[in-house]
Amino acid sequence: MTTYRALPSATKTASVTTSVVVTISDFGFDANDLVAARRAVVSTATNNVMATWSSTDPTSVLGHCITAVAANRPATSLVISGPSLVDLRFIGLDETAVVTITLER
Numbered sequence: 001m002t003t004y005r006a007l008p009s010a011t012k013t014a015s016v017t018t019s020v021v022v023t024i025s026d027f028g029f030d031a032n033d034l035v036a037a038r039r040a041v042v043s044t045a046t047n048n049v050m051a052t053w054s055s056t057d058p059t060s061v062l063g064h065c066i067t068a069v070a071a072n073r074p075a076t077s078l079v080i081s082g083p084s085l086v087d088l089r090f091i092g093l094d095e096t097a098v099v100t101i102t103l104e105r
Contacts, residue, residue, distance in 0.1 A: 009036050009105040016049050016099050018092040021057045024085065027101055037103035039081035040088065044068045047097035053084040058091045068097065 012027040024034070042051065043066065050063030069075040080088065090099055 009033050009103045011100065011102040013098060013100045016044075016090045016092045016097045018060075018095065020091075022090045022099075024088040024101065027099075029101075029103065033103050034086055036105040037085060039079060039104050040085040041077060041079050041102045041104065042066060042088070042099065043075060043077040044097045044099045047095045048093040049090045049097045049099055050093055051078055052089050053080055053087045055087045056089075058089055060091070060093060063091070065093070066099075 010029055010033040012029055014022055014027045016022045024040075046068055048065055048067045050058040050060065051066055052058040052063045056062070064078065065076070066078050067073060067076045085103075088101070090097075
């Protein structure tokens, strides 16, 4: 059996506030990064965010919650593959969050 290792093509970080939806293009990836990407790994180091990848803007109640580390719970991350990753959108839940996305090719 052959094992393949994903190669990171780019990692970017952006601030995500509670008032403005941030798209994957707001992270500063160039078109070549997005075209070459097979999947995206998303995490937040500070505060929680909601994420969607259906071209629908997330809200405080619509989307998938990505949580930061807290005293009583571990952090979560999102791994998404395929063409939907170009539709990733985020909004902060509590306060401004620092979100990191690594695109893998």
